[in-house]
Amino acid sequence: MLTFIGLGLHDERSITVEGRDALRAADRAFAEFYTSRLVGADLADLEDYHETTIEVRDRAGVEQDPEPILAAAESGDAAFLTAGDTMVSTTHTDLRLRAEDRGIDTRVIHGVTAQSAASSLTGLQNYRFGKAATLPFPYAHGGDGVPDSVIETIEANRERGLHTIVYLDIKVGTGPRGPDPDHEEYMTADRAAALLADDWADVLGVVVARAGSPDAVVAADRLSALADRSFGDPLHLLVIPGDLHHVEADALAGLADAPADLLS
Numbered sequence: 001m002l003t004f005i006g007l008g009l010h011d012e013r014s015i016t017v018e019g020r021d022a023l024r025a026a027d028r029a030f031a032e033f034y035t036s037r038l039v040g041a042d043l044a045d046l047e048d049y050h051e052t053t054i055e056v057r058d059r060a061g062v063e064q065d066p067e068p069i070l071a072a073a074e075s076g077d078a079a080f081l082t083a084g085d086t087m088v089s090t091t092h093t094d095l096r097l098r099a100e101d102r103g104i105d106t107r108v109i110h111g112v113t114a115q116s117a118a119s120s121l122t123g124l125q126n127y128r129f130g131k132a133a134t135l136p137f138p139y140a141h142g143g144d145g146v147p148d149s150v151i152e153t154i155e156a157n158r159e160r161g162l163h164t165i166v167y168l169d170i171k172v173g174t175g176p177r178g179p180d181p182d183h184e185e186y187m188t189a190d191r192a193a194a195l196l197a198d199d200w201a202d203v204l205g206v207v208v209a210r211a212g213s214p215d216a217v218v219a220a221d222r223l224s225a226l227a228d229r230s231f232g233d234p235l236h237l238l239v240i241p242g243d244l245h246h247v248e249a250d251a252l253a254g255l256a257d258a259p260a261d262l263l264s
Helices: 017-025 043-050 059-063 067-075 093-101 114-122 148-159 189-200 246-256
Strands: 002-006 028-031 054-056 078-082 106-109 133-135 164-168 170-175 178-186 204-209 217-222 236-240
Touching: 002 017, 002 067, 002 093, 017 043, 017 078, 017 106, 028 043, 028 067, 043 054, 059 093, 067 078, 067 093, 093 106, 114 164, 114 204, 114 217, 114 236, 114 246, 133 148, 133 189, 148 164, 148 189, 148 236, 164 189, 189 204, 189 236, 204 246, 217 246
Parallel strands: 002 078, 002 106, 028 054, 028 078, 133 164
Antiparallel strands: 164 236, 170 178, 204 217, 204 236
16 A cells, blocks of 8 residues: 555644544555655654654655565555645655556645645635746746746636635745755745736735744735735745625735735
């Protein structure tokens, strides 16, 4: 059996009870933290809390050389861990399909995602979100500013009156000069707002910082104004709202201090 377990958003306790029980019962546990991580816990915290050893795999060790994971699942019960949910945004469907092709049973134990948390914290209705986008560091896409694909996604959603979640780039193990095992970098919401403000300076943006933690922050303002603020430690994301239902407008005013002139 290969069990994919979402760890949730913040620390070693953010996992569901079902996920905790499955992890503790596994013969071997693997994890990846290159697509996201728990900002409130490190590997030692996870291992101590769950009383198990966790083998961390880099991107190549998951996508190009998954044999140790598959072999462990073939001979016993293996758990594969990621922050958030293992099959939402951070997807490991390929690994699951490889296991199924070898006759290995699989299951998914879901965790809370940044997408659901963004809706809950901002008061923006989940069914009014359109296609999401990821904003990379400029050096990561080999250009300056914002990739055309991100601009096109936001514009298409705005034309339809839909909200856009903009996930912010994470670089672990790869830096501006290529592979670097010591490199760890997280795009902040103020930097993202500054990049997007080149096209939409007066457009409403909503920052969600450290969703799932005791000190989560939600702030709404013009993108140009958000670019001049600091939102503390990662992880951050940015929402570009579309047309607002009156309840959504009230939520952004009451929960995120959105300026009244941007809510009409």
